[in-house]
Amino acid sequence: xxxxxxxxxxxxxxxxxxxxxxxxxxxxxxxxxxxxxxxxxxxxxxxxxxxxxxxxxxxxxxxxxxxxxxxxxxxxxxxxxxxxxxxxxxxxxxxxxxxxxxxxxxxxxxxxxxxxxxxxxxxxxxxxxxxxxxxxxxxxxxxxxxxxxxxxxxxxxxxxxxxxxxxxxxxxxxxxxxxxxxxxxxxxxxxxxxxxxxxxxxxxxxxxxxxxxxxxxxxxxxx
Amino acid sequence: xxxxxxxxxxxxxxxxxxxxxxxxxxxxxxxxxxxxxxxxxxxxxxxxxxxxxxxxxxxxxxxxxxxxxxxxxxxxxxxxxxxxxxxxxxxxxxxxxxxxxxxxxxxxxxxxxxxxxxxxxxxxxxxxxxxxxxxxxxxxxxxxxxxxxxxxxxxxxxxxxxxxxxxxxxxxxxxxxxxxxxxxxxxxxxxxxxxxxxxxxxxxxxxxxxxxxxxxxxxxxxx
DNA sequence: TAGATTGTTAATCGATTAACAATC
DNA sequence: TAGATTGTTAATCGATTAACAATC
Numbered sequence: 001x002x003x004x005x006x007x008x009x010x011x012x013x014x015x016x017x018x019x020x021x022x023x024x025x026x027x028x029x030x031x032x033x034x035x036x037x038x039x040x041x042x043x044x045x046x047x048x049x050x051x052x053x054x055x056x057x058x059x060x061x062x063x064x065x066x067x068x069x070x071x072x073x074x075x076x077x078x079x080x081x082x083x084x085x086x087x088x089x090x091x092x093x094x095x096x097x098x099x100x101x102x103x104x105x106x107x108x109x110x111x112x113x114x115x116x117x118x119x120x121x122x123x124x125x126x127x128x129x130x131x132x133x134x135x136x137x138x139x140x141x142x143x144x145x146x147x148x149x150x151x152x153x154x155x156x157x158x159x160x161x162x163x164x165x166x167x168x169x170x171x172x173x174x175x176x177x178x179x180x181x182x183x184x185x186x187x188x189x190x191x192x193x194x195x196x197x198x199x200x201x202x203x204x205x206x207x208x209x210x211x212x213x214x215x216x217x218x219x220x221x222x223x
Numbered sequence: 224x225x226x227x228x229x230x231x232x233x234x235x236x237x238x239x240x241x242x243x244x245x246x247x248x249x250x251x252x253x254x255x256x257x258x259x260x261x262x263x264x265x266x267x268x269x270x271x272x273x274x275x276x277x278x279x280x281x282x283x284x285x286x287x288x289x290x291x292x293x294x295x296x297x298x299x300x301x302x303x304x305x306x307x308x309x310x311x312x313x314x315x316x317x318x319x320x321x322x323x324x325x326x327x328x329x330x331x332x333x334x335x336x337x338x339x340x341x342x343x344x345x346x347x348x349x350x351x352x353x354x355x356x357x358x359x360x361x362x363x364x365x366x367x368x369x370x371x372x373x374x375x376x377x378x379x380x381x382x383x384x385x386x387x388x389x390x391x392x393x394x395x396x397x398x399x400x401x402x403x404x405x406x407x408x409x410x411x412x413x414x415x416x417x418x419x420x421x422x423x424x425x426x427x428x429x430x431x432x433x434x435x436x437x438x439x440x441x442x443x444x445x446x
Numbered sequence: 447t448a449g450a451t452t453g454t455t456a457a458t459c460g461a462t463t464a465a466c467a468a469t470c
Numbered sequence: 471t472a473g474a475t476t477g478t479t480a481a482t483c484g485a486t487t488a489a490c491a492a493t494c
Contacts, residue, residue: 009484009485010425011485011486012485013428014418014421014424017403017420017423018420021405035450035451036452037450048453048486048487048488049486049487051451051452052453052485055454061451061452062452062493063450063451063452063453063492063493063494064449064450064452064494065450065451065452066450067452079428079431080428080431081427081430081431081434094322095322096322099317099319102318105380106423109424110423110427111423150426150430157328173430173433174426174429174430174433176422176423176426180244180328182241182244182266190426190429190433192422192426192429194417194419194422195422196417197241197332198236198240199399200240200329200332200333200334201236201237201240202233202415203397203399203413204304204305204334205231205236205302205304206415207304207309207372207373207397208303210396210397210413232460234462258476259475260475269462269463269464270475271463271477272461272462272463274475274476275461275462278476278477283476283477284475284477285469285470285475285476286468286470286475287469287470287473287474287475288474289474289475289476290476
């Protein structure tokens with residue numbers, strides 16, 4: 001068995017959604033083909049990087065012409081698995097959970113949240129954006145019956161580890177983790193964490209830099 | 224004027240919050256010092272990387288002993304500006320906005336959301352997690368009066384660019400962008416986008432790989 | 447044919463990792 | 471002193487960028 005850990009690098013994969021964004025926009029504007037230079041300009045990247053990324057996903061353009069937009073969209077969506085959407089359960093119907101259940105954009109990106117789960121009796125039985133909320137107890141049973149593989153984790157921090165373990169026990173294969181907890185679960189389970197903290201760290205440090213710069217302005221400049 | 228674009232690399236900055244996490248945990252457990260090897264083990268990193276990262280922020284440990292935990296926490300929080308929390312406004316009090324306004328963790332990370340803004344008359348005047356919601360019209364005035372520098376953007380996708388422009392006009396200095404829109408605003412404004420789509424792309428492609436692997440299992444193995 | 451744009455091969459750059467002397 | 475751990479210097483690795491022949 002060949003055990004390749006993806007031939008496509010993480011930085012490349014992370015840029016693909018932004019390419020799709022530009023491509024869809026461009027298609028709507030009535031264009032048929034697009035060049036790597038055009039995509040690069042729109043995203044403040046280098047054309048060669050765009051070409052390298054695209055070729056890594058296994059598509060090739062046409063010399064002198066560029067890439068067929070519709071074909072490229074189809075190809076990238078296929079590559080990401082965003083064409084045939086996968087069903088998912090969401091656990092933790094707080095404000096964040098409700099926000100995610102109502103977000104239309106996920107379905108276009110291959111993720112279809114079909115139901116929510118919570119422990120709060122006031123929430124159980126209700127519907128959010130047309131999706132029913134079940135008792136967490138029903139999770140294992142429904143997971144099996146609906147052949148769900150993906151769980152979205154939006155519970156409070158202090159419940160995260162415990163609930164994640166329960167999801168794994170129930171047979172989940174992948175967890176999209178919206179908590180800041182680094183889950184301790186078996187290696188074979190796919191876990192992707194949304195790194196809010198990292199994003200805030202970058203924002204914070206850029207703000208700090210800016211402050212230091214303007215402080216330098218005052219100290220360094222002779223009036 | 225020296226215009227250094229930060230001596231500390233982005234990958235390093237993004238790892239700092241996880242270091243803080245381990246450090247706080249370790250302090251609670253009653254430890255006084257910690258080694259780079261310990262931190263690395265807890266985060267599945269290499270000890271040398273932890274040391275390199277920490278030294279990049281300008282702190283040094285003690286040979287044979289490690290780092291003083293309390294001192295290191297203080298240092299990293301200072302570095303990120305997470306000690307003295309900065310006030311921020313949040314624009315767009317939908318489910319996501321409400322979720323963020325109620326999240327306790329931000330204050331510990333230097334971000335204090337003090338008020339929300341919305342265009343929905345039903346929301347204006349109400350309070351969420353003890354924070355008042357104002358009409359978006361009041362944004363520029365309150366921004367100036369309270370000396371707010373940071374705006375959290377949680378409006379619907381189709382309003383994002385327009386609202387962001389309004390925030391810039393009003394004098395905002397930094398935007399934490401929770402929409403998937405790449406904002407087109409002046410260079411000198413700090414924009415940090417939470418890359419939900421990228422995270423989903425990584426999850427998707429890992430799922431696809433896993434599928435392909437198990438498909439190979441079946442095709443490759445002779446029964 | 448001339449112009450545009452691709453994909454390949456090589457060069458550069460920056461981040462990670464290794465080795466190890468210095469220090470507590 | 472022996473053991474643990476740091477920080478420095480050098481080596482490696484992988485991603486980005488450059489150069490350019492090939493192609494439409």
